[in-house]
Amino acid sequence: MGPIIGMSPDKKAESPGLLEDHVCAQASCRAAALPEAECASSPLATSVDRVSGAADEELTNLNWLHENLLQNFTLGGPEAQASPSPLFDIEGRSEHFSSSPASSACSRANDQDSLKSKPPFSFSLLIYMAIEQSPSKSLPVKDIYGWILEHFPYFSSAPTGWKNSVRHNLSLNKCFRKVEKSLGKVNGKGSLWCVDPEYRPNLIQALKKQHFPAPHGFYTPPASPPSAFSPSRNLFLQGCSLKESDIDAATAMMLLNSAPGHHVNPSDPDIPMDLSRPDSVLVSSDPKQDHNYSSSSFQRCSSRSSSSSSSPTSLSSLDEGRGGMAREDSVQGLWAGSEGFHSDEDSEEERSPRRTPVTPRRPPALKCSPPCKRVRREARPELDEELKEAAGSLLHLAGVRSCLDLSKRAVSAVKSKKMEKFWK
DNA sequence: TATCTGGTAAACAACA
DNA sequence: CTGTTGTTTACCAGAT
Numbered sequence: 078m079g080p081i082i083g084m085s086p087d088k089k090a091e092s093p094g095l096l097e098d099h100v101c102a103q104a105s106c107r108a109a110a111l112p113e114a115e116c117a118s119s120p121l122a123t124s125v126d127r128v129s130g131a132a133d134e135e136l137t138n139l140n141w142l143h144e145n146l147l148q149n150f151t152l153g154g155p156e157a158q159a160s161p162s163p164l165f166d167i168e169g170r171s172e173h174f175s176s177s178p179a180s181s182a183c184s185r186a187n188d189q190d191s192l193k194s195k196p197p198f199s200f201s202l203l204i205y206m207a208i209e210q211s212p213s214k215s216l217p218v219k220d221i222y223g224w225i226l227e228h229f230p231y232f233s234s235a236p237t238g239w240k241n242s243v244r245h246n247l248s249l250n251k252c253f254r255k256v257e258k259s260l261g262k263v264n265g266k267g268s269l270w271c272v273d274p275e276y277r278p279n280l281i282q283a284l285k286k287q288h289f290p291a292p293h294g295f296y297t298p299p300a301s302p303p304s305a306f307s308p309s310r311n312l313f314l315q316g317c318s319l320k321e322s323d324i325d326a327a328t329a330m331m332l333l334n335s336a337p338g339h340h341v342n343p344s345d346p347d348i349p350m351d352l353s354r355p356d357s358v359l360v361s362s363d364p365k366q367d368h369n370y371s372s373s374s375f376q377r378c379s380s381r382s383s384s385s386s387s388s389p390t391s392l393s394s395l396d397e398g399r400g401g402m403a404r405e406d407s408v409q410g411l412w413a414g415s416e417g418f419h420s421d422e423d424s425e426e427e428r429s430p431r432r433t434p435v436t437p438r439r440p441p442a443l444k445c446s447p448p449c450k451r452v453r454r455e456a457r458p459e460l461d462e463e464l465k466e467a468a469g470s471l472l473h474l475a476g477v478r479s480c481l482d483l484s485k486r487a488v489s490a491v492k493s494k495k496m497e498k499f500w501k
Numbered sequence: 502t503a504t505c506t507g508g509t510a511a512a513c514a515a516c517a
Numbered sequence: 518c519t520g521t522t523g524t525t526t527a528c529c530a531g532a533t
Contacts, residue, residue, distance in 0.1 A: 199506090236509095238509055239508090241510070242508060242509060244523060245508085245510095
Protein backbone atom coordinates (compact mmCIF):
# COMPACT_ATOMS: atom_id res chain seq x y z
CA MET A 78 0.00 0.00 0.00
CA GLY A 79 0.95 3.47 0.33
CA PRO A 80 3.70 4.96 2.25
CA ILE A 81 1.55 5.62 5.22
CA ILE A 82 1.10 2.02 6.01
CA GLY A 83 4.53 1.22 7.09
CA MET A 84 5.60 3.86 9.39
CA SER A 85 8.98 5.19 8.83
CA PRO A 86 11.53 4.47 11.45
CA ASP A 87 11.62 8.01 12.61
CA LYS A 88 7.90 8.00 13.01
CA LYS A 89 8.16 4.87 15.00
CA ALA A 90 10.75 6.44 17.12
CA GLU A 91 8.48 9.26 17.95
CA SER A 92 5.73 6.95 18.96
CA PRO A 93 5.39 7.12 22.68
CA GLY A 94 2.36 4.96 22.55
CA LEU A 95 4.40 1.89 22.07
CA LEU A 96 5.46 1.47 25.60
CA GLU A 97 2.19 2.75 26.86
CA ASP A 98 0.39 0.22 24.85
CA HIS A 99 2.30 -2.52 26.39
CA VAL A 100 1.54 -1.22 29.82
CA CYS A 101 -2.02 -0.67 28.91
CA ALA A 102 -2.21 -4.13 27.59
CA GLN A 103 -1.54 -5.47 30.98
CA ALA A 104 -3.63 -2.91 32.71
CA SER A 105 -6.61 -3.30 30.55
CA CYS A 106 -6.52 -7.01 30.87
CA ARG A 107 -7.26 -6.48 34.48
CA ALA A 108 -9.36 -3.47 33.97
CA ALA A 109 -11.63 -5.30 31.67
CA ALA A 110 -12.61 -7.47 34.55
CA LEU A 111 -10.97 -10.32 32.84
CA PRO A 112 -8.67 -12.25 35.04
CA GLU A 113 -5.36 -12.72 33.46
CA ALA A 114 -5.93 -16.38 33.52
CA GLU A 115 -9.03 -15.79 31.56
CA CYS A 116 -7.13 -13.62 29.23
CA ALA A 117 -4.76 -16.40 28.65
CA SER A 118 -7.51 -18.87 28.25
CA SER A 119 -9.62 -16.70 26.12
CA PRO A 120 -10.56 -18.11 22.80
CA LEU A 121 -7.78 -16.31 21.15
CA ALA A 122 -5.22 -17.13 23.68
CA THR A 123 -3.69 -19.59 21.35
CA SER A 124 -2.48 -16.67 19.43
CA VAL A 125 -0.95 -15.28 22.51
CA ASP A 126 0.76 -18.50 23.06
CA ARG A 127 2.10 -18.46 19.63
CA VAL A 128 3.58 -15.10 20.08
CA SER A 129 4.66 -15.55 23.61
CA GLY A 130 8.24 -14.89 24.16
CA ALA A 131 8.22 -12.41 21.39
CA ALA A 132 7.04 -9.26 23.00
CA ASP A 133 8.46 -7.31 20.22
CA GLU A 134 6.46 -9.24 17.78
CA GLU A 135 3.43 -8.78 19.88
CA LEU A 136 3.82 -5.10 19.63
CA THR A 137 4.73 -4.91 16.08
CA ASN A 138 2.92 -7.73 14.53
CA LEU A 139 -0.44 -6.71 15.75
CA ASN A 140 -2.52 -3.94 14.60
CA TRP A 141 -5.18 -3.13 17.08
CA LEU A 142 -6.98 -1.09 14.62
CA HIS A 143 -7.40 -3.94 12.32
CA GLU A 144 -8.58 -6.07 15.09
CA ASN A 145 -10.97 -3.41 15.88
CA LEU A 146 -12.16 -3.18 12.41
CA LEU A 147 -12.54 -6.82 12.15
CA GLN A 148 -14.29 -6.84 15.42
CA ASN A 149 -16.51 -4.05 14.46
CA PHE A 150 -17.22 -5.30 11.07
CA THR A 151 -17.41 -8.91 11.82
CA LEU A 152 -18.07 -9.92 15.31
CA GLY A 153 -20.56 -7.35 16.22
CA GLY A 154 -23.12 -8.63 13.87
CA PRO A 155 -25.89 -6.44 12.67
CA GLU A 156 -26.01 -4.42 15.80
CA ALA A 157 -22.38 -3.69 15.63
CA GLN A 158 -22.52 -2.83 12.04
CA ALA A 159 -25.35 -0.52 12.58
CA SER A 160 -24.00 1.12 15.59
CA PRO A 161 -21.62 3.98 15.24
CA SER A 162 -19.36 2.62 17.86
CA PRO A 163 -20.02 -1.01 18.23
CA LEU A 164 -18.04 -2.44 20.99
CA PHE A 165 -18.20 -6.09 20.84
CA ASP A 166 -15.78 -8.53 22.06
CA ILE A 167 -15.34 -11.95 20.80
CA GLU A 168 -18.23 -13.18 22.80
CA GLY A 169 -20.52 -10.56 21.54
CA ARG A 170 -20.50 -8.69 24.77
CA SER A 171 -20.18 -5.03 24.52
CA GLU A 172 -17.94 -2.96 26.57
CA HIS A 173 -16.50 0.41 26.43
CA PHE A 174 -12.92 1.13 26.40
CA SER A 175 -13.44 4.11 28.58
CA SER A 176 -14.77 1.95 31.32
CA SER A 177 -11.32 1.46 32.58
CA PRO A 178 -9.30 4.30 33.96
CA ALA A 179 -6.15 2.67 32.83
CA SER A 180 -7.39 2.24 29.38
CA SER A 181 -8.73 5.73 29.43
CA ALA A 182 -5.29 6.93 30.13
CA CYS A 183 -4.06 4.96 27.23
CA SER A 184 -6.82 6.35 25.18
CA ARG A 185 -5.88 9.85 26.07
CA ALA A 186 -2.31 9.17 25.29
CA ASN A 187 -3.29 7.87 21.95
CA ASP A 188 -5.56 10.77 21.41
CA GLN A 189 -2.51 12.87 21.62
CA ASP A 190 -0.73 10.66 19.20
CA SER A 191 -3.57 10.53 16.84
CA LEU A 192 -3.52 14.26 16.60
CA LYS A 193 -0.18 14.32 15.02
CA SER A 194 0.17 11.08 13.21
CA LYS A 195 -1.24 10.06 9.98
CA PRO A 196 -3.61 7.16 10.02
CA PRO A 197 -2.09 3.94 8.80
CA PHE A 198 -4.84 3.52 6.30
CA SER A 199 -5.22 4.52 2.78
CA PHE A 200 -7.99 6.88 1.94
CA SER A 201 -9.94 4.13 0.38
CA LEU A 202 -9.87 2.20 3.61
CA LEU A 203 -10.77 5.22 5.60
CA ILE A 204 -13.71 5.80 3.37
CA TYR A 205 -14.62 2.20 3.60
CA MET A 206 -14.57 2.30 7.34
CA ALA A 207 -16.61 5.42 7.41
CA ILE A 208 -19.23 4.03 5.14
CA GLU A 209 -19.30 0.66 6.77
CA GLN A 210 -19.78 2.14 10.15
CA SER A 211 -22.64 4.26 9.10
CA PRO A 212 -26.05 2.84 9.94
CA SER A 213 -27.22 3.06 6.41
CA LYS A 214 -23.95 1.89 4.93
CA SER A 215 -23.90 4.98 2.86
CA LEU A 216 -22.65 8.44 3.54
CA PRO A 217 -22.43 11.74 1.80
CA VAL A 218 -19.01 13.10 1.29
CA LYS A 219 -19.49 15.52 4.06
CA ASP A 220 -20.19 12.80 6.53
CA ILE A 221 -17.22 10.89 5.33
CA TYR A 222 -15.16 13.93 6.06
CA GLY A 223 -16.77 14.10 9.42
CA TRP A 224 -16.14 10.50 10.22
CA ILE A 225 -12.54 10.77 9.28
CA LEU A 226 -12.14 13.91 11.26
CA GLU A 227 -13.83 12.37 14.21
CA HIS A 228 -11.79 9.26 14.25
CA PHE A 229 -8.57 10.59 12.89
CA PRO A 230 -8.04 14.00 14.36
CA TYR A 231 -4.87 14.15 12.43
CA PHE A 232 -6.87 15.46 9.55
CA SER A 233 -8.36 18.29 11.48
CA SER A 234 -5.01 19.93 11.48
CA ALA A 235 -3.96 18.63 8.12
CA PRO A 236 -4.18 20.78 5.07
CA THR A 237 -7.46 20.49 3.29
CA GLY A 238 -5.94 18.55 0.49
CA TRP A 239 -7.04 15.38 2.15
CA LYS A 240 -10.61 16.16 1.31
CA ASN A 241 -9.65 16.34 -2.25
CA SER A 242 -8.03 13.01 -1.84
CA VAL A 243 -11.17 11.61 -0.34
CA ARG A 244 -13.24 12.83 -3.22
CA HIS A 245 -10.62 11.67 -5.59
CA ASN A 246 -10.83 8.24 -4.11
CA LEU A 247 -14.55 8.15 -4.15
CA SER A 248 -14.63 9.08 -7.75
CA LEU A 249 -11.78 7.02 -8.92
CA ASN A 250 -12.00 4.01 -6.75
CA LYS A 251 -14.50 1.54 -7.99
CA CYS A 252 -14.90 0.22 -4.54
CA PHE A 253 -17.21 3.11 -3.96
CA ARG A 254 -20.40 3.85 -5.66
CA LYS A 255 -22.53 6.84 -5.72
CA VAL A 256 -26.21 6.53 -5.05
CA GLU A 257 -28.81 9.16 -5.21
CA LYS A 258 -30.03 10.52 -1.96
CA SER A 259 -33.57 10.13 -3.04
CA LEU A 260 -34.80 8.24 -5.96
CA GLY A 261 -36.83 11.04 -7.39
CA LYS A 262 -34.13 13.52 -7.06
CA VAL A 263 -31.80 14.04 -9.90
CA ASN A 264 -28.25 14.20 -8.80
CA GLY A 265 -28.12 17.52 -7.18
CA LYS A 266 -25.41 18.53 -4.87
CA GLY A 267 -24.03 15.75 -2.86
CA SER A 268 -24.79 12.14 -3.27
CA LEU A 269 -24.54 9.25 -0.98
CA TRP A 270 -21.59 7.02 -1.35
CA CYS A 271 -21.46 3.44 -0.40
CA VAL A 272 -19.19 0.49 -0.79
CA ASP A 273 -19.62 -1.62 -3.80
CA PRO A 274 -20.38 -5.02 -2.33
CA GLU A 275 -18.41 -6.61 -5.04
CA TYR A 276 -15.30 -4.95 -3.83
CA ARG A 277 -16.04 -5.30 -0.21
CA PRO A 278 -14.07 -8.48 0.23
CA ASN A 279 -11.22 -6.84 -1.51
CA LEU A 280 -11.30 -3.96 0.86
CA ILE A 281 -11.47 -6.37 3.70
CA GLN A 282 -8.53 -8.15 2.34
CA ALA A 283 -6.74 -4.91 2.00
CA LEU A 284 -7.36 -4.30 5.63
CA LYS A 285 -6.17 -7.74 6.34
CA LYS A 286 -3.11 -7.29 4.32
CA GLN A 287 -2.38 -4.04 5.92
CA HIS A 288 -2.26 -6.00 9.06
CA PHE A 289 0.80 -7.73 7.85
CA PRO A 290 2.60 -5.49 5.49
CA ALA A 291 6.13 -5.73 6.72
CA PRO A 292 7.85 -7.01 9.76
CA HIS A 293 8.24 -3.56 11.11
CA GLY A 294 5.19 -1.98 9.83
CA PHE A 295 2.51 -2.95 12.21
CA TYR A 296 2.82 -0.64 14.97
CA THR A 297 0.26 1.95 14.30
CA PRO A 298 -0.92 3.27 17.62
CA PRO A 299 0.13 6.83 17.02
CA ALA A 300 -2.58 7.11 14.52
CA SER A 301 -5.02 5.42 16.73
CA PRO A 302 -8.43 6.84 16.50
CA PRO A 303 -9.51 7.63 19.97
CA SER A 304 -13.11 6.83 20.10
CA ALA A 305 -14.75 4.23 18.05
CA PHE A 306 -11.86 1.96 17.66
CA SER A 307 -10.53 2.02 21.07
CA PRO A 308 -12.84 -0.57 22.55
CA SER A 309 -11.70 -3.32 20.38
CA ARG A 310 -8.29 -2.20 20.93
CA ASN A 311 -9.00 -2.80 24.51
CA LEU A 312 -9.93 -6.23 23.48
CA PHE A 313 -6.69 -6.64 21.78
CA LEU A 314 -4.94 -5.28 24.75
CA GLN A 315 -6.45 -7.94 26.84
CA GLY A 316 -3.86 -10.12 25.34
CA CYS A 317 -6.09 -11.66 22.82
CA SER A 318 -3.69 -10.86 20.12
CA LEU A 319 -4.39 -12.35 16.80
CA LYS A 320 -2.25 -13.72 14.15
CA GLU A 321 -3.07 -13.98 10.59
CA SER A 322 -5.00 -17.14 11.01
CA ASP A 323 -7.12 -15.44 13.53
CA ILE A 324 -7.71 -12.58 11.27
CA ASP A 325 -8.79 -15.06 8.74
CA ALA A 326 -11.16 -16.37 11.25
CA ALA A 327 -12.43 -12.94 11.92
CA THR A 328 -12.77 -12.39 8.26
CA ALA A 329 -14.60 -15.59 8.08
CA MET A 330 -16.86 -14.33 10.74
CA MET A 331 -17.58 -11.42 8.57
CA LEU A 332 -18.52 -13.80 5.88
CA LEU A 333 -20.87 -15.35 8.28
CA ASN A 334 -22.29 -12.10 9.32
CA SER A 335 -22.66 -11.29 5.74
CA ALA A 336 -24.72 -14.31 5.11
CA PRO A 337 -28.37 -13.80 4.35
CA GLY A 338 -30.30 -13.07 7.40
CA HIS A 339 -27.26 -12.23 9.37
CA HIS A 340 -27.03 -8.78 8.23
CA VAL A 341 -30.02 -6.71 8.83
CA ASN A 342 -30.00 -3.07 8.99
CA PRO A 343 -32.35 -2.33 11.77
CA SER A 344 -32.05 1.35 11.54
CA ASP A 345 -32.86 1.70 7.95
CA PRO A 346 -34.77 -1.10 6.44
CA ASP A 347 -35.42 0.91 3.39
CA ILE A 348 -31.89 1.10 2.39
CA PRO A 349 -31.81 -0.56 -0.93
CA MET A 350 -28.34 -1.75 -0.48
CA ASP A 351 -27.63 -5.23 0.43
CA LEU A 352 -24.07 -5.23 1.37
CA SER A 353 -24.29 -8.58 2.80
CA ARG A 354 -24.74 -10.74 -0.14
CA PRO A 355 -22.61 -13.69 0.59
CA ASP A 356 -21.92 -14.14 -3.01
CA SER A 357 -20.22 -10.86 -2.95
CA VAL A 358 -17.83 -11.96 -0.35
CA LEU A 359 -14.80 -13.80 -1.24
CA VAL A 360 -11.56 -13.63 0.44
CA SER A 361 -8.93 -15.02 -1.65
CA SER A 362 -5.82 -16.52 -0.42
CA ASP A 363 -3.96 -15.23 -3.33
CA PRO A 364 -1.88 -12.32 -2.18
CA LYS A 365 -1.82 -11.05 -5.67
CA GLN A 366 -5.38 -10.11 -5.28
CA ASP A 367 -4.75 -8.00 -2.34
CA HIS A 368 -4.34 -4.88 -4.24
CA ASN A 369 -7.20 -5.51 -6.45
CA TYR A 370 -9.58 -4.22 -3.91
CA SER A 371 -8.70 -0.92 -5.30
CA SER A 372 -9.79 0.25 -8.60
CA SER A 373 -6.31 1.26 -9.28
CA SER A 374 -5.90 -1.47 -11.73
CA PHE A 375 -9.11 -0.35 -13.21
CA GLN A 376 -7.97 3.16 -13.04
CA ARG A 377 -5.04 2.31 -15.07
CA CYS A 378 -7.31 0.43 -17.25
CA SER A 379 -9.52 3.34 -17.82
CA SER A 380 -7.74 6.50 -17.07
CA ARG A 381 -4.12 5.71 -17.05
CA SER A 382 -2.19 3.47 -19.25
CA SER A 383 -3.53 0.23 -20.46
CA SER A 384 -0.31 -1.59 -20.14
CA SER A 385 -0.64 -3.04 -16.73
CA SER A 386 -4.24 -3.69 -16.14
CA SER A 387 -4.82 -5.55 -19.26
CA SER A 388 -2.45 -8.19 -18.24
CA PRO A 389 -4.00 -11.56 -17.90
CA THR A 390 -3.06 -11.84 -14.30
CA SER A 391 -4.74 -8.70 -13.29
CA LEU A 392 -7.80 -9.60 -15.17
CA SER A 393 -8.07 -13.00 -13.78
CA SER A 394 -7.33 -11.90 -10.31
CA LEU A 395 -9.80 -9.16 -10.60
CA ASP A 396 -12.31 -11.58 -11.68
CA GLU A 397 -11.58 -13.64 -8.69
CA GLY A 398 -11.35 -10.70 -6.48
CA ARG A 399 -14.83 -9.79 -7.36
CA GLY A 400 -15.88 -13.20 -6.37
CA GLY A 401 -16.57 -14.20 -9.87
CA MET A 402 -19.99 -15.14 -8.77
CA ALA A 403 -23.29 -14.16 -10.08
CA ARG A 404 -23.49 -10.83 -8.49
CA GLU A 405 -25.71 -9.36 -11.00
CA ASP A 406 -28.76 -9.58 -8.88
CA SER A 407 -26.80 -8.58 -5.90
CA VAL A 408 -25.62 -5.49 -7.54
CA GLN A 409 -28.92 -4.71 -9.00
CA GLY A 410 -30.50 -5.12 -5.67
CA LEU A 411 -27.97 -2.90 -4.16
CA TRP A 412 -28.15 -0.28 -6.72
CA ALA A 413 -31.76 -0.53 -7.46
CA GLY A 414 -32.39 3.04 -6.82
CA SER A 415 -29.38 4.39 -8.31
CA GLU A 416 -30.55 5.56 -11.60
CA GLY A 417 -28.44 4.44 -14.36
CA PHE A 418 -26.65 1.81 -12.50
CA HIS A 419 -26.34 -1.29 -14.52
CA SER A 420 -25.36 -4.70 -13.75
CA ASP A 421 -21.89 -5.84 -14.27
CA GLU A 422 -22.87 -6.89 -17.65
CA ASP A 423 -22.29 -3.37 -18.62
CA SER A 424 -19.14 -2.06 -19.91
CA GLU A 425 -17.19 0.44 -18.01
CA GLU A 426 -18.79 3.33 -19.74
CA GLU A 427 -22.20 1.86 -19.62
CA ARG A 428 -22.15 1.32 -15.97
CA SER A 429 -21.04 4.76 -15.17
CA PRO A 430 -23.78 7.17 -14.58
CA ARG A 431 -21.40 8.26 -11.94
CA ARG A 432 -19.14 9.37 -14.64
CA THR A 433 -20.66 12.25 -16.29
CA PRO A 434 -21.51 11.25 -19.78
CA VAL A 435 -20.20 14.59 -20.86
CA THR A 436 -16.65 13.79 -20.11
CA PRO A 437 -14.80 13.63 -23.34
CA ARG A 438 -11.67 13.76 -21.33
CA ARG A 439 -12.22 10.24 -20.28
CA PRO A 440 -10.44 8.15 -22.77
CA PRO A 441 -12.47 5.49 -24.39
CA ALA A 442 -12.41 2.77 -21.89
CA LEU A 443 -9.97 0.17 -22.80
CA LYS A 444 -11.69 -3.03 -22.96
CA CYS A 445 -10.51 -4.13 -19.66
CA SER A 446 -12.89 -6.78 -19.02
CA PRO A 447 -12.72 -7.25 -15.33
CA PRO A 448 -15.47 -5.45 -13.61
CA CYS A 449 -16.97 -4.46 -16.83
CA LYS A 450 -16.88 -7.64 -18.75
CA ARG A 451 -15.78 -10.15 -16.34
CA VAL A 452 -16.46 -13.74 -16.85
CA ARG A 453 -19.21 -14.66 -14.55
CA ARG A 454 -19.51 -17.91 -12.82
CA GLU A 455 -22.75 -19.50 -12.00
CA ALA A 456 -24.24 -18.72 -8.67
CA ARG A 457 -23.59 -21.53 -6.34
CA PRO A 458 -25.71 -21.70 -3.27
CA GLU A 459 -23.85 -24.72 -2.19
CA LEU A 460 -20.75 -22.66 -2.38
CA ASP A 461 -22.17 -20.26 0.11
CA GLU A 462 -22.75 -23.18 2.33
CA GLU A 463 -19.23 -24.30 1.88
CA LEU A 464 -18.06 -20.84 2.52
CA LYS A 465 -19.88 -20.81 5.78
CA GLU A 466 -18.46 -24.12 6.68
CA ALA A 467 -15.00 -23.01 5.92
CA ALA A 468 -15.57 -19.96 7.98
CA GLY A 469 -16.85 -22.08 10.74
CA SER A 470 -13.77 -24.15 10.61
CA LEU A 471 -11.59 -21.15 10.89
CA LEU A 472 -13.61 -19.86 13.72
CA HIS A 473 -13.45 -23.17 15.38
CA LEU A 474 -9.73 -23.12 15.13
CA ALA A 475 -9.74 -19.70 16.62
CA GLY A 476 -11.92 -20.89 19.40
CA VAL A 477 -14.68 -18.62 18.36
CA ARG A 478 -18.11 -19.85 18.94
CA SER A 479 -19.98 -19.76 15.74
CA CYS A 480 -23.53 -20.20 14.87
CA LEU A 481 -22.75 -22.84 12.40
CA ASP A 482 -23.96 -26.31 12.66
CA LEU A 483 -21.33 -28.09 14.59
CA SER A 484 -21.85 -31.24 12.73
CA LYS A 485 -20.69 -29.55 9.60
CA ARG A 486 -17.44 -28.49 11.02
CA ALA A 487 -15.96 -31.90 10.69
CA VAL A 488 -15.94 -31.58 6.97
CA SER A 489 -15.28 -27.91 6.80
CA ALA A 490 -11.56 -28.16 6.46
CA VAL A 491 -11.88 -30.44 3.52
CA LYS A 492 -14.46 -28.26 1.97
CA SER A 493 -12.47 -25.15 2.44
CA LYS A 494 -9.72 -26.76 0.51
CA LYS A 495 -12.23 -27.60 -2.08
CA MET A 496 -13.14 -23.99 -2.22
CA GLU A 497 -9.60 -22.94 -2.67
CA LYS A 498 -9.36 -25.24 -5.59
CA PHE A 499 -12.55 -23.95 -6.96
CA TRP A 500 -11.35 -20.42 -6.98
CA LYS A 501 -8.15 -21.29 -8.62
C1' DT B 502 14.74 -0.87 -13.66
C1' DA B 503 9.99 -1.18 -14.51
C1' DT B 504 5.71 -1.45 -12.65
C1' DC B 505 2.25 -0.94 -9.27
C1' DT B 506 -0.04 1.60 -5.81
C1' DG B 507 -1.44 5.39 -3.15
C1' DG B 508 -1.16 10.40 -2.09
C1' DT B 509 -1.43 15.00 -3.56
C1' DA B 510 -2.34 18.98 -6.36
C1' DA B 511 -4.80 21.10 -9.71
C1' DA B 512 -8.23 22.17 -13.19
C1' DC B 513 -12.74 22.03 -14.44
C1' DA B 514 -17.82 21.53 -14.40
C1' DA B 515 -22.18 21.33 -12.11
C1' DC B 516 -24.88 22.64 -8.56
C1' DA B 517 -26.89 25.03 -4.28
C1' DC C 518 -20.28 35.01 -6.61
C1' DT C 519 -18.92 31.58 -3.48
C1' DG C 520 -18.55 27.14 -1.67
C1' DT C 521 -19.25 22.27 -2.25
C1' DT C 522 -19.21 18.20 -4.82
C1' DG C 523 -17.64 15.22 -8.40
C1' DT C 524 -14.45 14.00 -12.15
C1' DT C 525 -10.25 13.80 -14.32
C1' DT C 526 -5.38 14.34 -15.18
C1' DA C 527 -0.77 14.63 -13.84
C1' DC C 528 2.97 13.98 -10.98
C1' DC C 529 5.48 12.05 -7.22
C1' DA C 530 7.15 8.65 -3.77
C1' DG C 531 7.43 4.18 -1.87
C1' DA C 532 7.05 -0.69 -2.47
C1' DT C 533 7.50 -4.74 -5.16
